[in-house]
Amino acid sequence: MDILFKFDPEIIIGADTLSMAGTAASRHGSRIMVAADHDLDPRTVNRLKEILEDSRLEAIVFDGIEKNSALDTADNIVELARAAHCDAIIGFGGRKAQLIARMAALMAPMRISSFELLDGRVFQSKFLPLISIPTEGTDAFSFTEFFIAADPRSRLIKLIQSPGHLLSAVIIDSSLFKFVSDNSALSKAFIFDGFLAAIEAYCSTRANFLSDSLLERALTLFAKQLKNGADGNNADMFAQAVFLASFGSSVSSPGIGSALSEAIAARAPIEKPVCSAALFPVITQRLTGARPEKIARLASLLGAQKAAAVAETANAAVDAVSRSMAALNVPVSLKEYSIPLDRMTAAAAAARGLEFTANSAWTVSEEEVFNILKEIL
Numbered sequence: 001m002d003i004l005f006k007f008d009p010e011i012i013i014g015a016d017t018l019s020m021a022g023t024a025a026s027r028h029g030s031r032i033m034v035a036a037d038h039d040l041d042p043r044t045v046n047r048l049k050e051i052l053e054d055s056r057l058e059a060i061v062f063d064g065i066e067k068n069s070a071l072d073t074a075d076n077i078v079e080l081a082r083a084a085h086c087d088a089i090i091g092f093g094g095r096k097a098q099l100i101a102r103m104a105a106l107m108a109p110m111r112i113s114s115f116e117l118l119d120g121r122v123f124q125s126k127f128l129p130l131i132s133i134p135t136e137g138t139d140a141f142s143f144t145e146f147f148i149a150a151d152p153r154s155r156l157i158k159l160i161q162s163p164g165h166l167l168s169a170v171i172i173d174s175s176l177f178k179f180v181s182d183n184s185a186l187s188k189a190f191i192f193d194g195f196l197a198a199i200e201a202y203c204s205t206r207a208n209f210l211s212d213s214l215l216e217r218a219l220t221l222f223a224k225q226l227k228n229g230a231d232g233n234n235a236d237m238f239a240q241a242v243f244l245a246s247f248g249s250s251v252s253s254p255g256i257g258s259a260l261s262e263a264i265a266a267r268a269p270i271e272k273p274v275c276s277a278a279l280f281p282v283i284t285q286r287l288t289g290a291r292p293e294k295i296a297r298l299a300s301l302l303g304a305q306k307a308a309a310v311a312e313t314a315n316a317a318v319d320a321v322s323r324s325m326a327a328l329n330v331p332v333s334l335k336e337y338s339i340p341l342d343r344m345t346a347a348a349a350a351a352r353g354l355e356f357t358a359n360s361a362w363t364v365s366e367e368e369v370f371n372i373l374k375e376i377l
Contacts, residue, residue, distance in 0.1 A: 009132075009143070009167035013239055017173045021048060021090065021133065022055030024169040028129045029087025030056070035077050035101040036063040037093020037135065044176070048092060048133070060084045065097045070152055072114045074103040081108050081128065088129040088168065094136040095272065099149060105130040105166060118151050118158055129168040135176045137190065137242035140197035140258045143167070143250035146356070148259070150266030156350040157263050174239040185274070188328040191238070192277035193261070195222045198245035199284065199298060200255030203291040203361040207252045214248035216297070223301035226324040253359035257283040259351035260372065267347045268339050278334045278376045281321045286368075288314045290361035333376045344373050 012020050025032045032052055036045050045063055052059040062077050081089060081104065089108070091101025107117055109126040132142070141147040145164045148157050174180075179187050201207065202215040221241035225234065249258075261275035288295045292314040299317035300306060302324060307313045325332050348369045351357065357364055 008165045010169040011172070011243070012169065013172045013174075013243060015173065015175045015236065017171050018048060018133065018176065019051060020171060021131070022051045022057060024131055024171065025052060025057055025088055025090065026055045028168065031058045031060065031084055031086045033077065033081040033084065033086040033089045033104075033128075034059055034061045034063075035065060035089060035091050035093075035097060035104060036061060037097040038064055038066045038069075040093055040135065045092070048090075058084075060086060065093060065100055067094070067096055069096055069100065071100065071103065071118070071149060072152070074100045074107060074114045074117075077101070077104040078108045078111075082111070086128065088131060090131045090133060092133045092135070094134070095139065098132055098134055098142075099147070101132070102130060102147060102162065102166070103149065103160070104128075106160075106162065115153075117160060118149060125163075127163060127166050130166050131168050132170045133176075134170075134172065136179065137177065137194065137238065138170070138172065138246035139193070139242070140201070140246065140249040140254040142170070142246040144254070144356075148262045148354070150262070154346075155267050156347060157259070157266050157354070158350075159354050159356075172239050172243055174235040177235045177238060180235040180238055185328075185330050186271055188330045189271070189273035189277040191222055191225050191328075192280045192325070192330060193273035194218070194238075194242045194245045195226075196257050196261070196276045196280045196283060197249050197254065198222065198241075199280075199287065199295075200257050200360070201245070201249040201252040203287045203294050204253045204255060204359045205361060206359045211248045211252035214244050214251065218242075218244035218248060219298060219301055223298075226328070227303060253356050255283070255360045256352065256357045256364045256369070256372075259354050259357050260348065260369070263347040263351035264334070264339075264344060267343060268334075268337060270334060270337055274331070275334065277325065277330050278332060279372070281318055281325070281332055282372055282375050284321055285318050286372075287361055288317060335377065339377050341373060341377055344377065345370075348373055 049059045091098045105128045198218040257279045264275045265272040296313040302320035304316035304320045
C-alpha cells in the first residue's frame with residue numbers, strides 16, 4: 001500500500017502546555033474567538049483569556065457550550081466571530097465544544113448555517129483556522145478529514161467533510177484532564193473509548209506500518225492503565241495514549257464501533273465513552289476472527305497467557321477485556337438503560353452507511369450491526 005502522508009497541525013502535549021496558546025494563536029491575527037465549555041472552571045477560562053491577552057491578542061469568549069447544547073450553538077459563535085472580525089477560533093473544552101468549534105470554523109467565512117453544513121454544504125478552501133484545546137482528550141476523528149455530527153432534526157449521525165489543514169494547532173494539556181483522577185465508571189470508560197478507536201484502526205483494512213507503530217504504542221499505554229486497576233488513570237499517560245490513537249486512526253481509518261458509539265449517544269441519553277466501553281468487547285470478539293494475529297497482540301498486552309496457536313491467544317483477549325472492565329466497574333452492556341431496540345434501528349443504519357465503515361476488518365452487514373446492537377442493548 002502506498003502512503004501519502006502530511007501532518008499539518010502543530011501538536012503540543014504535556015502538563016501546563018495551555019501557556020503556549022498565545023504563541024499558537026498569534027500566527028493568525030489579533031482577534032481570537034474562544035468557544036469554551038460551560039462546565040470548565042471559570043478561572044481556567046480566564047487563564048486562557050489572560051494568556052491570549054499577554055500575547056497582545058483580543059479574546060472574544062463564548063462559554064455557553066454544554067454537553068446537551070444543540071449544534072446550532074455554532075450559529076451563535078459564527079455571528080459573534082464575524083461581528084468581531086475574528087481571525088481564528090479556539091475550541092476549549094470537551095467533545096461537544098470541540099465539535100461546535102470545528103463546525104463554526106467551517107461555517108464562518110461562507111456565512112452558512114449549521115443546517116446547511118449538515119446538509120453537505122462545505123467549502124474546502126475557506127475556513128477560519130482552528131486551534132483545539134481538548135479537556136477530554138482527542139478521539140478517532142480529531143485528525144481525519146471528516147468528522148461526525150448528529151443532525152438535531154433526525155438525531156441521526158452524518159459525516160461532515162473537513163479540510164485537512166483546518167486545524168492549526170492542538171494543545172493537549174494533561175493538567176486539564178480533571179476527570180482522570182475521578183474513579184467513576186464514566187472516567188474509566190474514557191480509557192475504553194480510546195481503546196476502541198485504537199484497536200479498530202489497528203485492525204482496519206487501511207492499516208499500514210506507520211499506523212501500526214502509532215497504534216501499538218497507544219494500545220500499550222491503554223493496557224498499562226487497565227492493568228494498574230483503579231489507580232491506573234494517569235493523566236500524562238492518558239494524554240499520550242489518546243493522541244497516538246487519534247493520530248493512528250487518521251493514518252489508518254476508524255471503524256464501525258466508533259460509528260455505532262456516536263450513533264447510540266445521539267439517540268439516547270448516554271455518554272459516548274460509555275457506549276464505546278459497551279461495544280469494546282463485542283467488537284474485539286469480531287476482530288478475533290478477522291485479525292487473530294493483532295488481537296493476540298492485544299491479549300498479551302492485557303496479560304493473557306500465550307497459547308500454542310495464535311487463534312487461541314486471540315480468543316483470550318475478550319476474556320481479558322471483560323475482566324478488566326469488571327475490575328474497574330465499567331458496565332459491559334447498556335441494558336440498564338432499557339433502550340428499545342426499535343429506537344436504534346435507524347441509528348445503526350446511519351452508522352453503517354458512513355463511508356469509512358467499509359474499512360472495518362470484516363464485512364459489516366445490516367444483520368451484523370443488528371446483532372451487535374442486540375448484544376449490548
